[in-house]
Amino acid sequence: MIGLLDCNNFYASCERAFNPLLKNVPVIVLSNNDGCVIARSNEAKSVGIKMGIPAFKVKDLIEKNHVHVFSSNYALYGDMSERVMNILRSEVENVEVYSIDEAFLDLSEFADRDRVKSIREKVLKWTNLPVSIGVAATKSLSKVANQIAKKSSVDGIYILEGDKDITKALKHFPVADLWGIGRRYARKLKGLKINTALEFRNLNENWVRKNMSVNGVRLQKELKGEKCFDLEIMSQRKKNICTSRSFGKEIQSYTRLVEALSSFASSCAMKLRLQKSCCSNISVFILTNPHNSNIEQQHSYLTLQFDTPTSDSMEIVKMAVKGLKMIYKKGVTYKKAGVIVGNTTPNNQVQMSLFDKIKRNKRKRLMNSVDKINTLMGRNTVRIASQGYGRKWKLRQERLSPCYTTCFSDILKAV
DNA sequence: TCTGGGGTCCTAGGACCC
DNA sequence: TCTGGGGTCCTAGGACCC
Numbered sequence: 001m002i003g004l005l006d007c008n009n010f011y012a013s014c015e016r017a018f019n020p021l022l023k024n025v026p027v028i029v030l031s032n033n034d035g036c037v038i039a040r041s042n043e044a045k046s047v048g049i050k051m052g053i054p055a056f057k058v059k060d061l062i063e064k065n066h067v068h069v070f071s072s073n074y075a076l077y078g079d080m081s082e083r084v085m086n087i088l089r090s091e092v093e094n095v096e097v098y099s100i101d102e103a104f105l106d107l108s109e110f111a112d113r114d115r116v117k118s119i120r121e122k123v124l125k126w127t128n129l130p131v132s133i134g135v136a137a138t139k140s141l142s143k144v145a146n147q148i149a150k151k152s153s154v155d156g157i158y159i160l161e162g163d164k165d166i167t168k169a170l171k172h173f174p175v176a177d178l179w180g181i182g183r184r185y186a187r188k189l190k191g192l193k194i195n196t197a198l199e200f201r202n203l204n205e206n207w208v209r210k211n212m213s214v215n216g217v218r219l220q221k222e223l224k225g226e227k228c229f230d231l232e233i234m235s236q237r238k239k240n241i242c243t244s245r246s247f248g249k250e251i252q253s254y255t256r257l258v259e260a261l262s263s264f265a266s267s268c269a270m271k272l273r274l275q276k277s278c279c280s281n282i283s284v285f286i287l288t289n290p291h292n293s294n295i296e297q298q299h300s301y302l303t304l305q306f307d308t309p310t311s312d313s314m315e316i317v318k319m320a321v322k323g324l325k326m327i328y329k330k331g332v333t334y335k336k337a338g339v340i341v342g343n344t345t346p347n348n349q350v351q352m353s354l355f356d357k358i359k360r361n362k363r364k365r366l367m368n369s370v371d372k373i374n375t376l377m378g379r380n381t382v383r384i385a386s387q388g389y390g391r392k393w394k395l396r397q398e399r400l401s402p403c404y405t406t407c408f409s410d411i412l413k414a415v
Numbered sequence: 416t417c418t419g420g421g422g423t424c425c426t427a428g429g430a431c432c433c
Numbered sequence: 434t435c436t437g438g439g440g441t442c443c444t445a446g447g448a449c450c451c
Contacts, residue, residue, distance in 0.1 A: 031419035038419070054418040072419085099451045182449050213425055215449080242421060291418055338420090396417090423450075432440075 001135050001161075002231065003092075003105035003116065004142040005123075007084065008130045008150065010101035011039035014080045015070050017128035018404045018412060026067040030055050033246050033396045034071050071397035079405045083127050091119050096231045104139060106231055111135050116157050136160040139229045140222035143179040144169060144197065170198040170223065180219045185212060197223060237277055237344060243267040244338020248396040250289065251334050257286065258321055259388035264339040265320035266384055269313040272341060273371060278309035278350050279341035282316060284323035289335035298334075300327035308353045309345050312363050313370070316341065317384045 007013060011029040016022040026044035028037050037053050047065045049058050055069070062069060081100045088095045094106035107116070116133055123131050133156065134145025141160055148169060149158035160169055175197055176186035188211065194200055201223045208216040218228035243264040251257055261284060272279055285301040302323045310316065320339050345351075352360075370382045380387070402410035 033417085033419070035418055052419090056417045059417095102451075180449065184448065213448080215425070236423095238422075240422070244420065246419065289418090336419095421451085423448100425448080426446090428445095429443085431442080433438105 001107045001111035001137060002139055002142045003107045003111070003133050003135045004139070004146045005088065005103050005105060005119070005131050005133045006146050006150070007101040008132060009039055009041050010129075011072060011077055012041040012044070013129050014077050015401055016041070017080070019401075022068055026065055027070070028062075028067055029070045029072055030399070031072060033248055034398055035246070038072065069399050071400040073401050073403065075403045075406045076401065080127060080129065084123055084129060084131070087123050087126055088119070091122065094231055094233050096233055097235070104142070104231055107135060111159065113157065113159065116159070117155060120156055130156065132156045134158050134160065137225045138222040138227050140179050140219055141166065141225070144173055147173070147177060166225070167198060170201060171196055173197040175200045178219065180215060185216075237275055237346065239344055240340055240342045241268050241271045241279070241344070242338060242340040243271075244285075244336065245395065246336040247334070248394055252331065254328055254330070257324060257328060257334065257337060258386055259390065260337055261320045261324050261339060262317045262384055262386040262388070264337065265317045266313050266387060268339050268341045269311055269316040270371065272311040272344065273367060276347045277344040278311045278347060279306070279316070280309040280343040280345065281305050281341070282319050282323065283340040283342065284320050284327065285338050286324070286327060286334045287336045288333060295333060298329060298332050300329070302327050308356050308358075309350045311347070312358075312367060313384055314363070315358070317386060321386060
């Protein structure tokens with residue numbers, strides 16, 4: 001059996017974990033730039049605040065219902081996630097961390113209620129975060145079980161087994177809520193009067209393969225109890241790494257864009273080194289505000305190749321700036337920019353170039369030292385000069401909570 | 416005034432190889 | 434009358450996930 005643990009309303013629950021005044025009241029967390037609603041406590045859901053909606057559109061709802069609003073605090077959420085995952089690893093041998101708030105658990109050794117319940121209680125006691133656990137024979141079914149656990153079980157746990165019970169559960173499960181059915185497929189299926197997971201499971205396999213590719217077929221089989229997706233215990237090397245931001249204030253200045261893209265590129269380089277790989281190409285993009293119909297839209301995107309795959313900040317930043325120079329247009333007002341490094345290879349499989357002019361070993365040692373200093377003393381303590389010091393493009397974060405678990409000055413004090 | 420930031424996989428078609 | 438059979442690599446577009 002496979003368990004799926006999912007933290008309830010994760011970001012909102014993290015805010016709540018350190019602030020008892022937020023118990024039983026509506027809480028929401030906003031995306032970067034305080035843009036959209038990306039997490040809601042149950043109370044916030046029930047007053048009608050929708051997922052993903054721009055915050056300014058629900059201003060009235062927020063005021064009327066005294067909703068507590070937070071800017072997203074990824075230092076806090078990342079650390080709380082780490083804590084949850086470590087607890088799971090102490091309880092279950094094989095854990096797949098699937099996202100910041102979800103993990104698949106290998107329960108082939110045991111899947112009895114009491115044990116699963118004790119895991120849930122341990123997480124709650126140690127982190128103050130409520131979680132739901134669904135258990136079933138395949139990943140896709142455990143996703144279904146998790147939804148049921150969250151919505152209709154009293155203790156946050158649901159074990160889905162036995163053909164009769166599975167069929168019954170699927171009969172009441174909307175096809176659109178299945179793992180792997182997105183908006184497009186849901187619409188397509190609805191057009192064919194396929195509304196429940198059970199109806200989907202009964203569809204002709206050839207039709208599914210033709211219209212939803214092999215992944216549709218896999219989902220169908222998983223719903224029948226046949227495993228198609230294995231637990232992935234080892235974390236996979238990322239093939240692409242992206243750092244992008246919308247700007248708090250729109251930017252025209254080339255110099256400011258250089259600072260922003262240098263910072264994004266440098267962040268990509270750091271992430272590359274963290275996963276011990278090099279990239280062989282880099283893409284830069286700069287975009288205007290798509291919601292502003294009064295301006296001419298510009299979506300500029302450019303990819304450049306490295307002769308030798310690299311994770312060196314200086315090289316990557318230099319290439320990003322080179323790309324920017326080629327696509328930047330004077331007088332255009334940019335809202336968002338980003339850097340993607342791609343086609344990564346592991347450090348020890350890099351194809352060297354015969355005509356390479358860079359002393360790679362020396363540079364590698366330099367990057368090592370930079371990473372050490374920045375880990376110890378804070379991100380960007382040592383940086384590339386072109387990143388600048390102003391951060392004029394910085395995010396809007398007007399309602400940031402303290403970093404309760406990662407910053408000494410923010411630790412809670414009992415008075 | 417205001418609208419997020421990351422990722423993956425699959426398929427078809429084109430270009431090329433022998 | 435009749436025009437093979439086996440590959441690879443790359444890219445764009447479309448779908449999905451959190």
